[in-house]
Amino acid sequence: MSRLTAAEQKALAERVLDIESRAVSALAGRLDDSFAKACQLCLDLTGRVVVTGMGKSGHIARKIAATLASTGTPAFYMHPAEASHGDLGMITGQDLMLAVSNSGETQEVITILPLVKRMGAKLISMTGKPKSTLAKAADVHFDVSVEEEACPLNLAPTASTTATLAMGDALAVALLESRGFTAEDFALSHPSGSLGKRLLLRVADVMHSGEAIPMVTADVSLSAGLVEMSQKGLGMTAVVDQQQHILGIFTDGDLRRTLDSGVDVHKVPMAEVMHRNCKTIPVDILAAEAIHVMEEHKINGLLVINEDGVLVGALNIHDLFRAGIV
CATH class of the missing domain: 3.40.50.10490 (Glucose-6-phosphate isomerase like protein; domain 1)
Incomplete structure (x- = not known):
């Protein structure tokens, strides 16, 4: 007591x-x-x-x-x-x-x-x-x-x-x-801290690459695109040509709008339902910049391209959360 x-x-x-x-x-x-x-x-x-x-x-x-x-x-x-x-x-x-x-x-x-x-x-x-x-x-x-x-x-x-x-x-x-x-100097000695992650991690460090990138060609059916989206789990898929240049993107939001229009998912090609002129980011920018792009355009995912405009990665807001950037 x-x-x-x-x-x-x-x-x-x-x-x-x-x-x-x-x-x-x-x-x-x-x-x-x-x-x-x-x-x-x-x-x-x-x-x-x-x-x-x-x-x-x-x-x-x-x-x-x-x-x-x-x-x-x-x-x-x-x-x-x-x-x-x-x-x-x-x-x-x-x-x-x-x-x-x-x-x-x-x-x-x-x-x-x-x-x-x-x-x-x-x-x-x-x-x-x-x-x-x-x-x-x-x-x-x-x-x-x-x-x-x-x-x-x-x-x-x-x-x-x-x-x-x-x-x-x-x-x-x-x-x-x-x-x-500077804050950048501080980050170099605190790479595991939240500041270090914001200042040092680049898009290439957190994006999905290689076989993990969701992508299909423009001529495949919407149903094939949905399978790709489901398997890769990013809530989107890129639509590309044979050289992997981006033609468009199809997201979960696009799917809801497309289903409301009553299309046949087994017949309509991705070229007809994809969203053209999608937002992309360079592979070498900071991950913190990717957050800014997402917030500015009110989107949850981004496709990543190299200097030649070729698709090399994809990421969504959850990847940035897991990396401690957000």
């Missing part, structure tokens, strides 16, 4: 959010020329940013490394304790170490500083103690100190980790903008 009422729990949550928001807001007032210096150190790198930290600071360091890496700054996390047992070999003189420690005296981090300095690697530190060993050893120090932790005991890292994470985000975004990092 909880010792707190619902109202008390809500009040406690509000207190935590207030403390942490003030901790983050206070960081802006401490920014000076050293922030620009830190950015320049990262921009001048020929190596990578090696982010390290122990305990809760280690968790924050991992997130900072991941954010840097995904926004154009090559970076990885290195566990400081493992560094003393061989992982220090990951660092070269062309790298930069970003060390995170609230106390600035974390033994595992302090132990590797002389070796990092000896290699010639630059050092940026984020601590809550500007006069700490780590802060003094750094080429650039970020003061991420907080007045109090959100923990009622003022012990568990809460506001301090939030402030450190926010400063890491500030650094990553400043570097992103400085590099001219």
